Amino acid sequence: MVETIILKELRNVVESFGNKYVTEDGVLKKDSIISDLDKYNQDLIEAILKNKVLNENYVESVIDTKIIKVEEIIQALEQDEYWINSYTKYANKIGLTSNGRYLDETSDIVLDFPYKDSVLKGGMTKEDEKNSNESFLNEIIAKEEIDVLLDNKIFKNVIKYDKNGESTISEIKDTDNLIIKGNNLIALHSLKSRYSNKIKMIYIDVPYYFKKRISEDAFKYNSNFKLSTWLTFLKSRLEIAKQLLSTNGSLWINISDDGMHYLKVLSDSIFGADKFLGTIPRKTRNGKSDVPFNMSQDFDWLLVYSKASEKDEVVGRSVDRKYYTTDDFPGRPWRVADLTSQRTIEERPNSDFTMINPKTGKKYPVNPKRSWAVTKDTFDEWYSNGGIGFPDDYEFMNGERPFRRVFKDEDDKKKKSYVSTDLLIKLIDKSTKGNYVNKHGNDQITELFDRDSFGYAKPEQLLKAIVEATTNEGDIVLDFFMGSATTQAVAMKMNRQFIGVEQMDYINTVSVPRLQKVIGGEQGGISKDVNWQGSGSFIYAELLEKNAAFVNAILNARNTEELKVVFDKMKNIVDFDFRVDLQNVVNTVWDEDFETQKKILVDIIDKNQLYYNYSEIDDEEVKKQLSKEEYEFNKSFYSLEDNALEDNDFGD
Structure with missing residues (x-):
């Protein structure tokens, strides 16, 4: 049986005491461990406190005092399933619990939110009806199962785009714009070491939560989210977004009416209710008649948060004023x-x-x-x-x-003028005779590409209003649900630095080509408003796939025979989930229907190993997948000294 990191570290601690807590056969003496934990045995407690992994997971600091969560360790030891299947109670059982134990373990009852300490990875590459039903890709990974999932990852296929076209690059500068292709949760954690507390404004148009499936304003793959998994999906991402946000920066979350109030409560718990700036209404359309209850909901919303204090100037607007220059006050308009x-x-x-x-x-x-x-x-x-x-x-x-x-x-x-919460309601393009902002975004994409290239893009005028109210030239803007790159296009036109993350394949057919057009001086969107003439550059990089490549291969398989070919390769290369009985999978998987086969093969892959970790960059097999320039770029990104480089160490 392969053990989780936490299990390994706990075992290392108790094994340091010789045979006191472990039998000669290596079996843990759980009763002895629990007894000494109950007694707060000084030697055992000190050993746990000194262990970095156990300290992070089982110790809290309260008013400069360390408190060890003895009960949580004991619960883990008392539950046999925990040791066999890691945190499988969260994967297999959802229901009424008391202090983390189910009804068959205790007489006290509370309603438990089963995924509160978990990560919803999410893994989509295509936005189409077929993939919308593959909800198993939105996998829950329990806290104790998270191993190296969120470690820094290696970047591959690094390209710089500017007015001269494409070029290879071996370093990143502090002022460079950056676009990343890959899972946004994992990418955000890779940004942490370089950009923590540096992002001035984050705008995200998150996958909406709908009570029933509708097409308008929706990522087509997300509408089947259950509420708990949708909240978990966003919780993981908002927590790391908070770390990236500067002290006086702001986070703007675009959300529909169905999910807005749930998301408000979740965001309050992450940022603190005192860090909530306000709810901004956004007019999306003119009214419709064929609507539930005969009420047309024509708004969506932006929830705005910050890490700042109330006295800080988080948002503001500049007022255009007429100044005179006269001889009696030379040089002072x-x-x-x-x-x-x-x-x-x-x-x-x-x-x-x-x-x-x-x-x-x-x-x-x-x-x-x-x-x-x-x-x-x-x-x-x-x-x-x-x-x-x-x-x-x-x-x-x-x-x-x-x-x-x-x-x-x-x-x-003086400080900037106040920002009114009706600023987005005013974004009506009168030249289109009252068609509101959703249509503007679609029209702007149509001007650049075929109308079917991307659905429900936000308009550049929306992002211009937010960028103006929250940033100054040179500030960093982040959008990790990048979509068609509206945020990045506006940031470039307004001389802001930007970062974008997108895992969908249209990043290379819509997002990057759009930004290339912006560099070339395209005149759509806000270009005329800001007198945009073209210029700028950005770096494109992909997270180097490991197990993720097999996930994609499974999804793209058209029949069982193709799945068998993929599985044969997986058996020699893939890191499987430590709980998997591989022989049992071999014996039973092909008796299932095709969609179940795909689900099983995705499930058994270790999600901690979707991408190569930066810690593996000097491994000879990994270096063969990188060019010398890509290797140097990774060293530059993570700000480490370059090792001596030999050209023959790398791939082409």
């Missing part, structure tokens, strides 16, 4: 502002005076209902600092009242 107060002269008696222009002597009586914003005593100070102007000072000036003069350099020092 200025604008006109109101010099009156909303209070009456009775409320502000010190502001009840006639203002006289020192240059011309012209008098300006106070308005009794709106007193001056300046008092008699402070007028001279304001005026000498340039803070007060008069219309009779300038021939170009209109108006009959003194004004407050505000210099541009003063505006530049």
